[in-house]
Each structure stands twice: as C-alpha cells, then as structure tokens.
Amino acid sequence: MDSELALTRTGLVTRLGLSAIAFVLLLGGTFFGSDADFPFGPFKMYSNRNDPNGTVRSLRLEGVNVEGELFAISAGDVGLRRAELEGSLPQMKSDPKLMEVIADRYAANNPDAPELTELHVVVRIKTLKDGKETGEFVDKIEAKWTKP
Structure with a gap:
C-alpha cells in the first residue's frame, strides 16, 4: 500500500512550536549558559583553546x-x-x-x-x-x- 500521511495543522503547529522552544533554549544557553546546562549550554571544554605561549x-x-x-x-x-x-x-x-x-x-x-x-x-x-x-x-x- 502506497499511502502518504498528511501532517495535520495541529501536528505542524506542534512541531514548529517545539522547534522554536529548542532554538530559544540553544540560543539562550549559548550566550548565558554554562557546562551544567548542556546540551542547551556550551560545553566549554571544547569551546576554547590554550594560549600557545601559556x-x-x-x-x-x-x-x-x-x-x-x-x-x-x-x-x-x-x-x-x-x-x-x-x-x-x-x-x-x-x-x-x-x-x-x-x-x-x-x-x-x-x-x-x-x-x-x-x-x-x-x-x-x-x-x-x-x-x-x-x-x-x-x-x-x-x-x-x-x-x-
């Protein structure tokens, strides 16, 4: 059977809403978060480097x-x-x-x-x-x- 299921309006709104929430959490965590907020905050262990003369x-x-x-x-x-x-x-x-x-x-x-x-x-x-x-x-x- 070849049948396509169409995404309902409620399904579309739900997916877009959840995506928007995830995006806001990631954006806020990037600027104001810490390692404790991972995965919505930066994992600073990998986000910087040592001074080459340090x-x-x-x-x-x-x-x-x-x-x-x-x-x-x-x-x-x-x-x-x-x-x-x-x-x-x-x-x-x-x-x-x-x-x-x-x-x-x-x-x-x-x-x-x-x-x-x-x-x-x-x-x-x-x-x-x-x-x-x-x-x-x-x-x-x-x-x-x-x-x-």
Whole structure:
C-alpha cells in the first residue's frame, strides 16, 4: 500500500512550536549558559583553546605506601574516569577526607597492591612555547589525604 500521511495543522503547529522552544533554549544557553546546562549550554571544554605561549594543566593521582614509596595511581585503578576526578577536585581540596573513598576503592580494586598511607592529587603545569611543550613543568599537590 502506497499511502502518504498528511501532517495535520495541529501536528505542524506542534512541531514548529517545539522547534522554536529548542532554538530559544540553544540560543539562550549559548550566550548565558554554562557546562551544567548542556546540551542547551556550551560545553566549554571544547569551546576554547590554550594560549600557545601559556600553560597546560594535567591531573594525576599518587599514592604513598607504608615504606614511604611514591607510586602512580591511574583513575581506572580507583574505578573513575579522569574527568570525574578533575570535576571532584574542588570538593577534595576543601575537604580532603572525601579522598578516603578513593583510597578505599583503590584497595578494593587492587587487593595485591601496596597499602596506601597517603593519597595525593597532583596537578602538573606544563609550559608551552608556540603551542609545543618546552619540557618545563611544575608539580603541585592540590589535595592530600593521610590515613588516620
């Protein structure tokens, strides 16, 4: 059967109205929105670039075992994505006790790994020159948890 269904006037008005609402939300979010408003606000992570002669920040986790040895911990070792870790940094800085959950997850996910006595969130700040890394960097501990 070859039959075409015509769009009724009510259907047309409904579609145009919904399209207009979506357009207004997108337009308003573009100028006044934030990441929290996505998809109606800009996802700023992709909407700008670093100064080619500025710096780039990179976050990582470091653990300290009972012997005092420092070792790297990936976000995957604690069951998180890197973006989740980065998004939690302000809360961890203001309340380092929140990092105990990460330490517990590390122990649960890595039963054969050394026991943690400290957990650090380290930000490496790399210097750029003409958009390329110069090799110069500074490591800064942004948050620190110590086992009670």
